[in-house]
Amino acid sequence: AAFAQTTETGTPVAFADLVALLERIFRRHGTSERVAAILAENCASCERDGSTSHGVFRIPGYVNSLKSGWVDGRAEPTVEEAGPAFLRVDAANGFAQPAFLAARDRLLEMVRESGVAVMAIRNSHHFSALWPDVEPFAREGLVALSFVNSFACVVPPGGKAAVYGTNPMAFATPVAGGDPMVFDQAASSMANGDVRIAAREGHTIPPGSGVDRDGKPTTDPKAVLDGGALLPFGGHKGGSIAFMIEVLAAALTGGKYSREVDWSAHPGAETPCTGQLFIVIDPERGGTGAFADRVAGLIGEVKQAGQDRMPGERRYARRVRTLRDGIPLAPARLAELRALAGD
Numbered sequence: 001a002a003f004a005q006t007t008e009t010g011t012p013v014a015f016a017d018l019v020a021l022l023e024r025i026f027r028r029h030g031t032s033e034r035v036a037a038i039l040a041e042n043c044a045s046c047e048r049d050g051s052t053s054h055g056v057f058r059i060p061g062y063v064n065s066l067k068s069g070w071v072d073g074r075a076e077p078t079v080e081e082a083g084p085a086f087l088r089v090d091a092a093n094g095f096a097q098p099a100f101l102a103a104r105d106r107l108l109e110m111v112r113e114s115g116v117a118v119m120a121i122r123n124s125h126h127f128s129a130l131w132p133d134v135e136p137f138a139r140e141g142l143v144a145l146s147f148v149n150s151f152a153c154v155v156p157p158g159g160k161a162a163v164y165g166t167n168p169m170a171f172a173t174p175v176a177g178g179d180p181m182v183f184d185q186a187a188s189s190m191a192n193g194d195v196r197i198a199a200r201e202g203h204t205i206p207p208g209s210g211v212d213r214d215g216k217p218t219t220d221p222k223a224v225l226d227g228g229a230l231l232p233f234g235g236h237k238g239g240s241i242a243f244m245i246e247v248l249a250a251a252l253t254g255g256k257y258s259r260e261v262d263w264s265a266h267p268g269a270e271t272p273c274t275g276q277l278f279i280v281i282d283p284e285r286g287g288t289g290a291f292a293d294r295v296a297g298l299i300g301e302v303k304q305a306g307q308d309r310m311p312g313e314r315r316y317a318r319r320v321r322t323l324r325d326g327i328p329l330a331p332a333r334l335a336e337l338r339a340l341a342g343d
């Protein structure tokens with residue numbers, strides 16, 4: 001219960017020390033060494049960059065899912081080639097990131113050969129932000145898209161029953177002379193993680209974000225979590241994006257729809273077992289010879305037109321600060337993490 005949103009105050013912890021601490025937690029709760037290393041780096045990166053809804057706040061959820069037997073922390077993914085530019089990966093009820101990394105090198109070879117490649121992951125648990133999956137592609141000169149569905153907690157516009165997950169999508173592109181432009185956003189008005197943080201901290205959520213168990217609009221996060229649901233962002237337009245993500249991340253990959261996730265036999269489980277799709281493109285195949293420059297030019301125009309910052313810029317700024325000064329963690333949270341690690 002002491003887990004809540006990271007603030008800029010707290011005990012500064014070096015990134016490498018946080019990774020090592022989280023690795024000990026994962027290993028102690030039944031993951032393989034490889035999975036522990038991948039998840040620890042991923043979760044610590046979220047905390048480092050201020051993606052607090054998917055930082056150390058999520059560690060008890062990972063631990064409870066592992067303890068409940070819902071997710072296999074030692075799963076060995078299998079990778080199949082469905083065509084010259086199409087990889088199919090069965091995560092075998094393990095986490096999505098180790099499955100993704102098991103096939104990533106082959107995906108890159110396919111992109112270099114074909115100009116584009118798809119990776120369709122199924123039977124996978126994704127409990128994190130998506131930007132750590134796509135940002136590195138853009139640093140390698142590629143454009144990347146990823147889509148994940150989650151568990152039913154979002155009603156279609158005008159609906160009463162939750163059908164969709166919060167269903168994030170992320171996009172990353174190289175930018176000449178700068179960091180990649182990356183956006184990573186839920187198809188819902190807000191992430192479920194942020195609703196849970198609001199409930200724990202006693203905050204309301206913005207009007208128009210969710211409904212209670214009777215389908216009535218509410219700003220009470222507890223009413224959303226207790227039988228209510230979130231709404232898609234932007235009315236029917238966000239609803240269509242949520243639909244598309246169910247199709248791409250679940251129907252196409254062979255993963256479960258958000259509505260099909262049934263963890264009732266595993267009390268405490270929190271990691272949705274669904275699917276994830278990647279589309280990675282070599283932009284040089286467009287033949288302009290100036291792709292990254294063109295993107296940089298567009299960003300310049302966007303800013304000149306008045307947008308004060310691009311997606312990703314807040315994260316990059318926080319990354320610089322926390323790598324220099326340490327990642328601030330509330331002492332109670334740090335103590336809980338150490339207890340989970342058995343320190």
Ligand code: NDP
Nearest residue numbers: 128129130150166168183184185186191311312313314315
């Ligand atoms: P946010 O609304 O916080 O941010 C969405 C995107 O918009 C980010 O790229 C952010 O960049 C950018 N952004 C935010 N404010 C501005 C602004 N003023 N100007 C320009 N860009 C801006 O994200 P969500 O709440 O929708 O999602 C949070 C996280 O939760 C995501 O990382 C997502 O992947 C994750 N998630 C994971 C799920 C899963 O199933 N695994 C399910 C749902 C969500 P910046 O980061 O720099 O602020």
Ligand code: PYC
Nearest residue numbers: 127150166191192193
């Ligand atoms: O924050 O909506 C969310 C979420 C769902 C699964 C992982 N994160």
